[in-house]
Ligand code: PHE
């Protein structure tokens with residue numbers, strides 16, 4: 001906590017460390033109230049460092065130092081200084097051993113960084129800078145050491161003691177205590193350290209690697225959760241195989257462990273050989289988890305596993321390079337999910353996510369480059385920009401190089417940098433060296449914040465058969481970057497003939513036309529024109545197929561062209577995108593005038609899509625799902641909160657009324673009762689049928705509501721139960737209340753299911769939702785100390801209920817600010833993240849602006865603000 005203004009750290013100030021640590025020997029005497037940590041560090045001066053004053057400065061926070069010795073000789077207090085942020089030693093030898101003993105207090109650690117207590121177990125979270133809350137250290141990723149870790153604890157209370165690497169010793173000690181020792185042969189930065197102590201049970205399996213080594217796989221959970229690990233284990237084995245096949249990456253230790261914990265700030269953590277997970281991304285049974293949960297588990301398990309190479313074997317030089325590991329690893333997990341599931345649906349989901357979170361971030365006061373230039377608190381930079389846009393930037397390079405050269409480039413990256421801490425620039429250099437391409441201008445994607453806006457003008461000359469696309473790019477200013485250079489933007493286009501088929505594409509200057517399909521144009525100037533020749537009639541352009549770059553297209557396509565693309569485009573992504581643009585237009589027209597007529601051909605197109613027996617159901621469900629209320633707000637000059645909500649209801653109701661028969665037919669045809677399987681076809685079927693039921697319920701259809709009630713009672717899978725519960729709750733009345741009570745009664749013993757119960761209430765558009773949320777904060781199952789509960793109730797209300805959170809009386813804003821102030825001393829990371837729901841206050845009308853601003857100002861005035869909350873609040877007003 002700061003009394004003075006926290007200061008920013010800048011990339012340009014990066015210096016190599018003055019000292020290196022080659023080996024670490026740790027011994028933990030574990031106890032929730034009072035844990036002792038003894039550390040032996042083998043230190044030496046870094047030959048590559050620019051000489052400083054010769055002092056050794058170690059990071060350390062909230063540590064009670066009990067002993068310190070250099071080469072075995074205890075130091076007297078005059079030989080070192082302890083301060084708020086660490087420890088300074090003067091006049092140390094060029095090479096020496098440092099021993100320290102500190103005391104820490106896991107049960108008091110509510111920030112969940114460092115060593116903390118979660119329920120009955122002890123666990124660690126060290127990324128980004130948590131290790132300094134465990135022992136004095138050079139807690140920066142460019143200091144890589146081998147670790148030997150001894151864990152001592154009461155055997156009855158903590159029978160399982162885990163750390164990174166391989167187990168090398170296990171024995172009982174006096175007084176009911178026991179000891180386990182682990183050794184990790186791979187040098188790693190401190191943020192990848194982990195330990196776990198608890199009364200856990202493991203689901204075990206094994207994996208034989210491509211080169212024939214056997215790896216023991218273990219997923220540790222509390223005993224009552226052993227029946228919820230199958231899907232996680234299956235996902236892990238799939239991911240291990242896929243990484244061998246697609247990237248040539250094998251696992252390197254003899255054992256790989258996953259532990260599920262119930263108090264966790266993020267999704268999961270890739271600690272070497274010992275991944276620690278938010279239990280939400282491990283535990284699933286068909287009756288407790290939805291398709292979305294199963295999907296999330298598969299991709300997060302893969303993501304953390306993939307970090308073993310992209311993050312652990314090759315790590316980040318400093319935290320400005322965070323996207324080096326996160327952008328690349330997200331790209332890898334996206335590709336994995338695309339390969340094991342449905343590629344088209346995956347791409348749509350990823351773009352939806354990017355548009356929902358990253359675009360707004362890029363347009364708001366917290367906009368930052370994929371490789372930021374500065375930060376106050378690194379925990380605030382685990383953002384959609386670093387993760388999702390970072391993945392898009394890797395994807396663009398993969399597409400520019402093509403599959404073979406990209407594989408050659410990643411092989412080069414793994415070979416050249418194994419065991420090193422490197423930069424995003426090193427990554428791009430591998431792409432260049434393997435392909436011979438010049439990516440100098442491309443590097444701007446890492447350096448410039450903001451989303452480029454593309455506008456396209458078409459011109460057709462019937463006499464010459466020439467068709468040209470004039471493309472302009474413009475990137476609006478972002479904080480600290482008023483002027484932008486043009487980006488290097490790949491634009492995938494196709495041209496459709498009148499029959500809806502792809503035309504052959506012949507660019508001016510080409511000697512022969514390329515086959516019908518997609519062609520990638522490379523835009524490098526602020527304005528550029530591309531001319532196709534040999535056309536008999538004006539084609540319909542299909543622009544940005546597959547979303548080739550994280551840009552915004554200002555489309556001038558007519559409604560007719562969009563309907564045409566929706567029906568014919570060979571690119572599934574663009575069929576979806578055309579439908580989205582069309583629905584967006586209809587919805588915005590309804591915002592202006594809720595009585596506006598909807599064009600007949602819209603219903604016709606909708607019905608035609610719905611009745612198309614051939615189409616992929618998951619894809620169809622995506623096509624027929626309208627853009628969210630939040631996304632619609634982003635498309636308006638001033639967000640009209642109530643108008644958007646009304647428009648959404650009107651559209652839903654009119655579709656439900658007009659297409660009643662078709663919707664009922666689709667619902668019935670897809671309402672199977674076979675046992676649950678997480679298979680693309682089944683997932684698609686459930687999505688489509690629940691979408692149909694949703695439209696019918698919006699129309700207040702009695703038959704649909706009866707069907708929802710029946711589905712709620714009969715369904716054995718959580719996907720269908722939740723879909724039905726949502727409709728009953730939103731429809732209101734007795735049925736909704738009864739369903740909620742019944743649901744809670746059935747699932748009160750399962751915290752992750754209780755989270756769903758909280759969220760469904762927090763996101764309901766009903767008028768009394770805020771009162772309910774406040775009441776639920778007093779519920780026995782709610783706790784501000786558990787991030788999953790906070791996100792399910794408070795996070796869901798503030799981020800996924802635009803109409804109620806942004807109520808014009810400002811009570812939602814006051815509610816959020818109060819929670820941020822409550823959480824600030826408990827868990828600054830979670831507090832700062834919640835506050836982000838209010839940073840785009842300038843997008844709203846004057847009344848709401850004033851209310852939000854006042855709440856942010858109130859937060860900024862509070863005493864003892866954490867660096868995390870201070871950074872978000874001050875930048876929001878800045
Ligand atoms: N590195 C983790 C991941 O993306 C995220 C994380 C960051 C977890 C910080 C905890 C703390 O896989």
Ligand code: ZN
Pocket residue numbers: 303307325326329
């Ligand atoms: Zn990650």
